[in-house]
Amino acid sequence: MTKERASPIRTTVLPALILAVALALPFLVPQYYVQFASKVLILGVLAMALNLVVGQGGLVSLCHAAFFGLAGYVLALLSPKYDPASLLLTLPAAVIAAGAVALVIGALALRTRGVYFIMVTLAFGEMLFYLFHDADFAGGSDGAFINAKPELVIAGVRLLDLDKPLVFYFVVLAVTIGAVGLLTMLVRSPFGHALAAARDNERRARALGFPIFRIRLIAFTLSGALAGLAGYFAAIQFGFVAPQMLGWHQSAVALVMVLIGGLSTVTGPLIGALVLLGLEEVLKATFEQWKLIEGIIVIAIVLLLPNGVRQLWPMAVGEADPKPARDDKVAPSPARAPETGHA
Amino acid sequence: MTALLQAERLEAFYGASQILHGIDLTVARGEQIALIGRNGMGKTTLLRSLMGLVPACRGQRLLHGDDIAGAQPDAIARRGVALVPEGRGVFGALTVVENLIMAARPGRDGRATWTLPRIFELFPRLAERRGHGGHQLSGGEQQMLTIGRALMTNPELLLIDEATEGLAPLVAQEIWRTLGVIRREGVATIVVDKDFRSLSAIADRMVMLAKGVVVFDGPPAKLAAQPELLERHLGV
Numbered sequence: 001m002t003k004e005r006a007s008p009i010r011t012t013v014l015p016a017l018i019l020a021v022a023l024a025l026p027f028l029v030p031q032y033y034v035q036f037a038s039k040v041l042i043l044g045v046l047a048m049a050l051n052l053v054v055g056q057g058g059l060v061s062l063c064h065a066a067f068f069g070l071a072g073y074v075l076a077l078l079s080p081k082y083d084p085a086s087l088l089l090t091l092p093a094a095v096i097a098a099g100a101v102a103l104v105i106g107a108l109a110l111r112t113r114g115v116y117f118i119m120v121t122l123a124f125g126e127m128l129f130y131l132f133h134d135a136d137f138a139g140g141s142d143g144a145f146i147n148a149k150p151e152l153v154i155a156g157v158r159l160l161d162l163d164k165p166l167v168f169y170f171v172v173l174a175v176t177i178g179a180v181g182l183l184t185m186l187v188r189s190p191f192g193h194a195l196a197a198a199r200d201n202e203r204r205a206r207a208l209g210f211p212i213f214r215i216r217l218i219a220f221t222l223s224g225a226l227a228g229l230a231g232y233f234a235a236i237q238f239g240f241v242a243p244q245m246l247g248w249h250q251s252a253v254a255l256v257m258v259l260i261g262g263l264s265t266v267t268g269p270l271i272g273a274l275v276l277l278g279l280e281e282v283l284k285a286t287f288e289q290w291k292l293i294e295g296i297i298v299i300a301i302v303l304l305l306p307n308g309v310r311q312l313w314p315m316a317v318g319e320a321d322p323k324p325a326r327d328d329k330v331a332p333s334p335a336r337a338p339e340t341g342h343a
Numbered sequence: 344m345t346a347l348l349q350a351e352r353l354e355a356f357y358g359a360s361q362i363l364h365g366i367d368l369t370v371a372r373g374e375q376i377a378l379i380g381r382n383g384m385g386k387t388t389l390l391r392s393l394m395g396l397v398p399a400c401r402g403q404r405l406l407h408g409d410d411i412a413g414a415q416p417d418a419i420a421r422r423g424v425a426l427v428p429e430g431r432g433v434f435g436a437l438t439v440v441e442n443l444i445m446a447a448r449p450g451r452d453g454r455a456t457w458t459l460p461r462i463f464e465l466f467p468r469l470a471e472r473r474g475h476g477g478h479q480l481s482g483g484e485q486q487m488l489t490i491g492r493a494l495m496t497n498p499e500l501l502l503i504d505e506a507t508e509g510l511a512p513l514v515a516q517e518i519w520r521t522l523g524v525i526r527r528e529g530v531a532t533i534v535v536d537k538d539f540r541s542l543s544a545i546a547d548r549m550v551m552l553a554k555g556v557v558v559f560d561g562p563p564a565k566l567a568a569q570p571e572l573l574e575r576h577l578g579v
Contacts, residue, residue, distance in 0.1 A: 193445035197434045204432040207394055208446050209420030
C-alpha cells in the first residue's frame with residue numbers, strides 16, 4: 001500500500017479524533033445508530049480483510065463472503081438451542097474454520113492468475129453457498145437462528161453481555177481496532193512488502209528469493225480468518241444466519257466497499273463501508289428507487305476518485321505527491337570513476 | 344576449487360524457438376564477466392536461464408557444485424544469485440527503504456556485508472530519497488535502487504542486464520563506479536551492456552554471444568586484438 005510522507009495531522013491527530021468520536025458515539029446518538037455503527041464496523045472489518053488480498057496482494061477474490069458466512073454458521077451450529085454458547089469456544093472455532101477453508105481454497109485458487117483466479121474463487125464461494133442452501137443440517141434456504149448470544153463467562157462470572165447494544169458496540173469497536181492494528185503491522189512488515197512486490201511484479205519478486213505462492217497463501221488464509229471474525233460478530237448482531245451471507249453478492253458488496261474506500265490503505269475499506277452503508281441509509285429514507293441512485297453514485301465515485309474517497313483528504317488539505325525526480329539532478333559521486341575513456 | 348557457477352550445453356527455448364544453442368560458461372568466485380553481443384543474440388535469455396526464469400531449459404547448471412536445473416527462481420536467489428533485470432523493476436508502491444529492506448538477508452556464510460547504511464553510502468542519492476515511493480524516482484535512481492536491492496540479498500553472483508541503458512552519462516558513470524566497488528568486495532558479476540569500452544575497462548573476461556552460441560570467451564585485451572570479430576559481431 002502506497003507510502004508517502006503524511007502530515008502529523010493525518011497520522012496522529014485525525015486517527016485520535018476518529019477514535020474519540022467512536023468512543024463517544026453511543027452516548028450521543030439514539031440506539032438505532034449505535035447498532036448501525038456496529039454494522040459498519042463489522043462490514044468494515046470484512047472489507048479490510050478482503051483488501052489484504054485485493055489491495056496488497058493484487059488478487060481479486062469473490063469468495064470472501066463464504067468465510068464471513070461460514071463463521072456465522074459455525075456459531076449457529078455450535079450454539080445450544082436456547083442457551084448461550086461460550087464465546088471463548090465458539091469465537092476461535094469460527095475463526096479457525098474460516099481460516100482452514102480459506103487455506104484449502106487458496107491452495108487451489110492461487111495456482112491461477114487474473115480473471116481465472118476471480119472465476120475460481122467465485123466458484124468456490126458458490127459451492128459453499130449451495131452447500132448451506134441445499135443441505136438440511138443448517139436450516140437449508142431458511143437459515144438458522146441464534147436464539148441466545150454467546151457469553152464470556154470466566155469462573156462463573158459473566159464478563160460480557162452481548163445482548164446489550166452498547167456492550168456489543170464496544171466489543172466490535174475493540175475487534176475493529178485490533179484488526180486495523182494487525183493489518184497495519186502485516187502491511188508494514190517484510191511479509192507485507194513481499195506481498196506488494198509480488199503484486200507489482202511476480203517474476204521479479206521471485207527472483208529476489210520470495211516464495212510467492214506461500215506468501216500469497218498465508219495472506220489469503222489470514223484474510224479469510226479475519227473475514228470469519230467479522231462474520232461471527234455479524235451473526236451475533238442479527239441473531240440469524242442465512243445462505244445469502246455466503247453468496248457472491250455479499251462478496252461483491254465488500255469489494256465495492258474496498259473500491260469506494262481505496263485499495264492503497266488499511267483503513268480505506270472501513271471508510272468505504274461507512275460511505276456505502278451511510279449512503280444506503282440516506283437514500284432508502286428518501287427515494288423509492290434508491291438502488292438506482294446508489295449505483296450511479298458508486299460509479300461516479302469509482303470514476304472520479306480512482307484511489308477512493310480517501311483521495312479527498314490530500315485534496316482538502318493541499319497535500320500533493322512529490323514529482324518524479326530527473327536524472328540531471330543526480331550528482332556524480334566524488335569517488336573516482338573507472339578509466340573508461342568516456343563519460 | 345569448485346567454480347561458483349558452471350553451465351554446460353545450456354539450451355533455452357521460447358515456445359518452438361530455440362534461443363540458446365549449447366552454451367558453456369564458468370564463473371569463478373569474485374570474477375567480473377562482461378556478456379556482449381548484438382540485440383537478440385540471447386544475452387538476456389542466458390541471464391534469465393541462469394536465474395531459473397526460463398522454464399524450457401536443457402543442459403547442466405551447477406551452483407556451488409549443486410545441480411540447479413529445474414530449481415525455482417526463489418530457490419536460486421536464496422542460494423546466492425541476484426538479478427538486476429532489464430528495465431529496472433523497482434516496486435513502485437514501496438518506498439526506497441522498503442524496497443531495500445524487503446530484500447535484506449544474510450549471505451550463505453551468514454554474514455551481511457551489504458546493509459542499508461552500506462547501500463546508502465554506495466548511493467548517497469538513495470539516502471536523500473529514502474522516503475519516496477519507487478514510482479517517484481528518476482530512471483537513474485531506479486537503477487541504483489535495483490542494484491542496491493539486489494546487493495541487500497548479499498549475493499555471491501550478481502547478474503546485471505543492461506546496466507546503463509537509457510541513463511544519462513553522469514548516472515552511467517556512477518553505475519560503472521559502483522560495479523568497481525562491487526568487484527572489490529568479491530561479488531562475482533555477469534554484466535550485460537552495450538558500452539563496450541566501459542565493459543572492457545572493468546571486466547576480467549568478455550563473453551560474446553551470437554545467435555545463441557558463445558563466439559568468444561577470454562580477457563578483454565585478447566578480444567581487442569581481434570578487430571574482425573568485433574566488427575562482425577558488435578559493429579565496433
